[in-house]
Amino acid sequence: MSKERLRLAAAIGLGVAAALAAGPVSAQVKVGAVLSASGPASFLGDPEKKTLEIYVDDINAKGGVNGQKLQLVVYDDGGDANSARTFATRLVEEDKVVAMVGGTTTGTTLAMMPVFEDAQIPFISLAGAVQIVEPVRKWVFKTPHTDRMACQKIFADLKRRSLTTIAMISGTDAFGKSMRDQCVAVAPQSGITIAHEETYGPGDSDMTPQLTKIKATAGVQAVVNPGFGQGPAIVTRNYRQLEISYPFYQSHGVASKQFITLAGVAADGVRLPAAALLVADKLPDSDKQKPVVVNYQKTFETKTGQPVSTFGGHAYDGLMILVEAAKRAGGFNAAKLRDEIENTKGFIGTGGTFNMSPTDHLGLDLSAFRMLEIKNGDWVLAPDSGT
Amino acid sequence: MAEFLQFVFSGLTVGAVYGLVAIGFTLIYNAADVVNFAQGEFVMLGGMTTVFLGYAGVPLPFAAAAAVVITTVVGLALYRFAIATARDANAVTLIIITIGASIFLRGVAELVFDKRFHSLPPLFDRDPIRIGGATILPQSLVVLAGAVIIVVLLWALIERTLFGKAVIATSANHVAAKLVGIDTRVTVGACFALSAAIGAISGILITPITLTSYNAGTLLALKGFAAVMLGGIGSAIGAVVGGILLGLLEAFAAGYVSASYKDAVAFLVILAVLFAMPHGLFGKAKVERV
Numbered sequence: 001m002s003k004e005r006l007r008l009a010a011a012i013g014l015g016v017a018a019a020l021a022a023g024p025v026s027a028q029v030k031v032g033a034v035l036s037a038s039g040p041a042s043f044l045g046d047p048e049k050k051t052l053e054i055y056v057d058d059i060n061a062k063g064g065v066n067g068q069k070l071q072l073v074v075y076d077d078g079g080d081a082n083s084a085r086t087f088a089t090r091l092v093e094e095d096k097v098v099a100m101v102g103g104t105t106t107g108t109t110l111a112m113m114p115v116f117e118d119a120q121i122p123f124i125s126l127a128g129a130v131q132i133v134e135p136v137r138k139w140v141f142k143t144p145h146t147d148r149m150a151c152q153k154i155f156a157d158l159k160r161r162s163l164t165t166i167a168m169i170s171g172t173d174a175f176g177k178s179m180r181d182q183c184v185a186v187a188p189q190s191g192i193t194i195a196h197e198e199t200y201g202p203g204d205s206d207m208t209p210q211l212t213k214i215k216a217t218a219g220v221q222a223v224v225n226p227g228f229g230q231g232p233a234i235v236t237r238n239y240r241q242l243e244i245s246y247p248f249y250q251s252h253g254v255a256s257k258q259f260i261t262l263a264g265v266a267a268d269g270v271r272l273p274a275a276a277l278l279v280a281d282k283l284p285d286s287d288k289q290k291p292v293v294v295n296y297q298k299t300f301e302t303k304t305g306q307p308v309s310t311f312g313g314h315a316y317d318g319l320m321i322l323v324e325a326a327k328r329a330g331g332f333n334a335a336k337l338r339d340e341i342e343n344t345k346g347f348i349g350t351g352g353t354f355n356m357s358p359t360d361h362l363g364l365d366l367s368a369f370r371m372l373e374i375k376n377g378d379w380v381l382a383p384d385s386g387t
Numbered sequence: 388m389a390e391f392l393q394f395v396f397s398g399l400t401v402g403a404v405y406g407l408v409a410i411g412f413t414l415i416y417n418a419a420d421v422v423n424f425a426q427g428e429f430v431m432l433g434g435m436t437t438v439f440l441g442y443a444g445v446p447l448p449f450a451a452a453a454a455v456v457i458t459t460v461v462g463l464a465l466y467r468f469a470i471a472t473a474r475d476a477n478a479v480t481l482i483i484i485t486i487g488a489s490i491f492l493r494g495v496a497e498l499v500f501d502k503r504f505h506s507l508p509p510l511f512d513r514d515p516i517r518i519g520g521a522t523i524l525p526q527s528l529v530v531l532a533g534a535v536i537i538v539v540l541l542w543a544l545i546e547r548t549l550f551g552k553a554v555i556a557t558s559a560n561h562v563a564a565k566l567v568g569i570d571t572r573v574t575v576g577a578c579f580a581l582s583a584a585i586g587a588i589s590g591i592l593i594t595p596i597t598l599t600s601y602n603a604g605t606l607l608a609l610k611g612f613a614a615v616m617l618g619g620i621g622s623a624i625g626a627v628v629g630g631i632l633l634g635l636l637e638a639f640a641a642g643y644v645s646a647s648y649k650d651a652v653a654f655l656v657i658l659a660v661l662f663a664m665p666h667g668l669f670g671k672a673k674v675e676r677v
Contacts, residue, residue, distance in 0.1 A: 043502060172647070199646045203606040205404060205597035208397040209642035212390050230504040230598045241515045241522050242393070262506050262598055 028071040029332050031056070031322070032097035034087045034112060035126075036104035039079035045104040047300070047312030048126055049074055052101065054303050055319055065326050073097060077108055084108035088115040098332040101318040103127050104311075113140050122338045124318040126311070129178060133361040141341055141361040143317040143351055144310075145275070145368045147175075147226075150252045151183035153273040153369040154224055155190035157382065163221040163247065167196040167214040169207065169235060171227035175253050176202075179226035195220050202231055208238045215244050222246050228253035233262035240266035247271065252369070255310065260377055271382055273369040275310045277350045279379050292348050313350030321347055321354060389520030394642040395635065396518075400527035402634020404597055407534045407589040408611035409618065409626035411582050414541065416621050418554045418578035420478050424485045425465060427608025428492035429586025432458045434599035435496060437591050438505040447507070455587040461492070462583020466576045474572075489604065496601040509595040526595045533592045534627045537585055541623045554578060617657050619670025628668060633657070 033052055036045035056072040064070060073095045075087035084103070091097045092115060099122040103109035106129035113132070116123035117139050125132050125142040132142045158166065170180035176199075187194050196217040198210035214223060223246055225235050232254045239248055248270050250259070255274035260267050276283060280293040296316050297308045324347060325340035326332055344363060347354040352368025371382040408430055415423040433454050440450035469484050476484075510529045515522035545551035556564040557571045564571050590599065597603070610633065611626075618629025633653055640652035660668065 201646075201650070205593075206397050206401045206638070207646075208400075209394050209638050210646050212393045212397075212642065216390060230600070233504070233506075233598060241524060243522070258503055262504055264506070 028069045029065070030071045030073050030095050030097045031319075032088075032091035032095060032100040033072060033074045033102035034077050034084050034091065034100070034108065035074060035102050036079040036084075036108060037074070037076040039077075041079040041105050043309075044126075044311040045076070045079075047304075047306070047309045048102070048104060048315035049076075050304050050306075051300060051312040051315040052319055054299060055316060058299075059323060065323050066331060068332070074102075077104075079105060079108070081107045081111035085111040085115060088112040092116070092119040092121060097121065098334065099322050099337060100124065101126070101315065101322060106132065109142075113137060116140065120334055120338075122322070122334065122341055124322060124341070126314045126318055128175075130182070136359060136361050139338060141318075141321070141356065143321065143349065143354070143362070144314045145252070145351060145364050146182070146362070147179040147251075148182040148186055149364065149366060149369060150179065150273045151186050151226075152190060153366050153371060154183075154249050154251075154271075155187065155192045156366065157271065157273075157371045158222055158247075158249075159191060161222075161247065164191060165193045165195050165219045166222045166224055167198070167217055167220045168194055168224045168226065169198040169200065169210055169214065170225065171202055171229070171231045172199050173202040173228055173231075175228035176226050176231070179251055179253070183224065183226060200227075200231055200235070202229060204231065205234060206238065207231075207235050208242060211235070211238050211242050211244065215242055220246060222249060224249045224251075226251045226253065230262060233259055233267075236263040236270060237266045252310075255372075257307065260374055265377075267374045268376065270374045272372055272374075274372050274379075275313065275351055275368065276370055277308060277310050277313045279370060279372060279381060280308075282379065282381060289348055289350075289352070293350050296350050310350070317347075317349030317351050317354070320349060390642065392519050392521035394638045396521050396523040396527070397642075398635030398638030399531065399631065400523065400596060400634070401637060402631035403527060403530040403534055404593045404607070404630070405610045405614045405633050406627035406630025407530055407537070407593060408586070408607045409614040409630045410534065410537055410541065410623050411586040411589065412611060412615045413621055413623045413626050414554075414578045414582045414585070416615075417545070417558050418575045419470070419481070420558065421470075421481045421485065422612070422620070423579075423582065424482065424608060424612075425489040425492060425604075426582065426586055426611065427604030427606070428489045428496070429458050429462060429583045429604075430590040430593070430607050431496060431599060431601065431604035432461060432492065432583075433587025433590025434507065434594035434603070435500050435505065435590075435601065436587075438507060438594070438599065439500055441507070451591045454591060455584050458587035458590075459580050459584045462579045462581075462586075463576060465583075466579035470579070471572060471576070489608070493602055493604065500601055502601060504598050504600045505594070506598050507591065507594040510592075524596070526592075530592050530596065533588065534630075537588070538623045538627055541585075550574070550577070613654070613657060615667075617660060617667055619667030621671070622667075622669040625667055625669030632668075 035049050037049045056070050060069045077084035101124045103125040106127040109125040109127040109132055123140050128144050130146040130148050170176040200207045225232050232250050250270050250272040252273050276289045277293045280297045283290040300308045321344050329336040329340040342356050344354050344356040352364045354363040356363035372379045373382045411426045436454035436457050437450045441447050465488050469488055509526035511525040515524050553569045553574045557574045614630035614633045615626050618625030636653040636656050637649045640649035
């Protein structure tokens with residue numbers, strides 16, 4: 001029996017310690033996770049799943065939470081909201097989980113929320129949209145920063161540079177549309193005027209006509225491009241091709257090394273808001289987030305051999321907020337657990353410092369984002385960005 | 388004026404891409420009367436294979452050559468294992484088979500390669516060419532030149548060689564072609580191989596502009612198919628002209644109307660053209676004797 005377990009453990013690369021810890025020593029507490037580990041959103045769901053697995057093993061190896069071991073129950077919804085809901089029901093009715101950390105996309109999260117609200121089980125979502133926590137629902141929390149915060153961060157940086165009239169070119173995909181709407185909504189209160197707007201389709205391969213029109217619009221001082229995938233890379237190339245001289249802002253949607261590779265030299269000078277995780281090694285030692293992000297990056301990269309992504313970081317934050325809350329609650333009583341999650345104060349995660357409250361189930365402020373600038377094919381912290 | 392010129396350049400860039408993809412459709416259609424919906428996947432395979440061989444350390448010229456060979460083999464395999472085995476089926480069935488093949492190839496590419504976007508360096512240095520206040524990337528001209536060269540070679544192949552006559556004969560009447568001693572299986576198989584090779588070359592040439600990923604083929608095939616319909620199916624020149632027209636339409640719609648309506652404008656014009664000329668600009672009406 002134990003030999004088999006060992007072999008199995010070796011086979012899946014968990015190591016001896018984890019295998020022994022997985023033995024039936026003490027009562028296990030089930031934590032659910034419905035993730036989009038395959039399908040179109042797998043680039044989000046896959047690192048989330050790996051992160052949860054790594055850290056649940058790690059927590060168990062260190063003796064669990066309040067002496068209780070965690071058991072992770074993962075279901076893969078393939079990005080489909082219907083199956084996400086089915087799995088959510090299964091987690092509640094059959095697996096009897098104490099909490100859920102998951103919901104990779106906004107679509108799957110919105111589909112699963114009623115299930116956990118009805119069952120009165122805490123649900124920490126890993127999806128982006130602000131609608132998940134606005135209006136506040138009693139049992140639903142989330143860890144990723146929102147589109148609106150990205151817009152506000154960009155606008156704050158623009159204000160600092162005294163650039164108040166901008167043009168926007170946004171993708172018509174879900175991400176681009178949602179962020180564009182948020183930017184348009186917060187522009188007036190941030191003191192930004194949007195003088196001209198253009199769009200492009202997610203599969204388009206040349207955006208010079210739209211950029212030509214922006215170039216010809218009088219008074220524009222900067223250009224913002226909310227978008228996701230290959231579109232922003234092409235927009236960036238076209239932007240340089242047309243030799244437009246205004247400062248150019250991308251969104252957190254392209255905050256990955258891949259964007260720099262795709263856009264090439266054209267990416268130089270582009271600014272974008274991104275989580276601290278991306279620039280872990282460049283943060284000053286005085287930064288209180290530095291130990292957390294450096295640690296997470298090291299752990300994730302050695303265990304998986306893949307570069308770290310902010311998405312896995314959201315899962316780390318969700319799991320740790322849950323664990324900390326359980327420690328404070330002294331167990332996994334649903335109501336107490338929920339109250340303690342809501343009481344999260346000063347928790348430093350990969351996404352920023354979380355201060356939740358009954359009116360704020362996200363708990364991040366703008367300091368969660370760092371303003372980055374691309375220089376010579378790498379990120380640097382933008383000189384006047386503050387923290 | 389500079390704006391107008393920039394729209395033209397944008398249209399030429401996008402149009403050359405569409406045209407180059409569209410050429411791939413014509414050969415298989417001529418030989419087998421089938422629209423090969425896996426053509427976009429050939430384009431994707433050409434680009435992605437080059438990218439990944441490049442990552443593996445193969446110098447890019449060799450990687451590109453190897454990608455063309457590999458895609459050609461895939462094209463042959465598609466013919467041998469999917470089309471040839473169903474050779475008695477009618478055209479609609481064969482078209483459905485090619486749709487299935489395209490989904491299959493996309494799935495395999497997702498596993499063999501990855502789901503990210505990739506790019507290739509352009510053939511010449513990156514500085515855009517400046518004309519009258521507008522700019523065009525050298526790679527756009529490379530794509531245009533590639534399209535023209537392939538059209539000329541195809542024309543010579545079809546009109547000036549025995550193989551070309553065999554293709555025309557096979558297309559006109561399968562049974563009669565067999566009776567005069569043409570090995571129709573070899574002919575159609577060769578057309579699949581050639582189309583795959585053309586697709587791969589297109590993929591390699593356009594990747595520096597469009598970028599590529601495992602599912603890049605779907606949209607390219609759709610636009611390429613629209614270009615083919617506009618130009619007249621079966622005509623290589625029609626494919627390129629159709630592609631460039633489509634690109635120009637999109638660029639002008641994006642520039643003078645709105646980017647949100649550019650696809651709608653383009654397809655409206657195509658519909659209008661097809662109402663007036665049902666066989667496309669360069670297509671020949673087929674006369675069937677009963």
